[in-house]
Amino acid sequence: MFNKVWFEELESSKAHNRALECVPSGHYAIVCSPVDAGKIEAPDVVVLYTSSAQAFMLFAGWQYKGYEKLEFSFVGESTCADSWCHTFNTGKPGFAIPSFADRKFGGAGEWEVRVSFTPEDLVRAIEGMEGMWKAGLRYPIAPHSLTTDVCPGMPPHYLEF
Numbered sequence: 001m002f003n004k005v006w007f008e009e010l011e012s013s014k015a016h017n018r019a020l021e022c023v024p025s026g027h028y029a030i031v032c033s034p035v036d037a038g039k040i041e042a043p044d045v046v047v048l049y050t051s052s053a054q055a056f057m058l059f060a061g062w063q064y065k066g067y068e069k070l071e072f073s074f075v076g077e078s079t080c081a082d083s084w085c086h087t088f089n090t091g092k093p094g095f096a097i098p099s100f101a102d103r104k105f106g107g108a109g110e111w112e113v114r115v116s117f118t119p120e121d122l123v124r125a126i127e128g129m130e131g132m133w134k135a136g137l138r139y140p141i142a143p144h145s146l147t148t149d150v151c152p153g154m155p156p157h158y159l160e161f
Contacts (some may be wrong), residue, residue: 064128087116
């Protein structure tokens with residue numbers, strides 16, 4: 001269905017389909033609900049639409065305790081596979097730039113990105129952000145002007161190097 005739409009030739013369309021992470025067979029439905037509605041007692045994956053700065057802080061919070069490099073991919077249209085399906089399959093945080101369909105049919109905003117975590121890892125990310133807060137790292141991230149000295153705004157430990 002993507003041939004001559006998202007890809008010039010059939011082979012590229014097939015390659016795209018082969019690249020997608022999918023929910024394994026044996027699952028018959030996907031149930032979605034806002035987390036704060038409390039309708040799903042034990043969700044497998046939590047999906048958040050955030051700004052890039054919020055995504056950065058969540059991922060950095062996740063890495064705060066027990067650092068691990070996170071790697072993300074891009075498959076083009078069908079980016080849900082790059083986020084929540086990835087998290088469902090691997091248990092690792094996911095990231096995606098919302099696709100054309102996310103924007104056209106799902107209402108994703110121009111400034112939003114999609115991040116996904118297991119519920120346990122979302123708690124880990126938030127706890128890590130609390131640790132970073134205590135170290136002086138804040139959200140929103142306040143920018144410094146190019147015409148001012150940035151040193152006073154840096155956490156003290158940065159100035160030791």
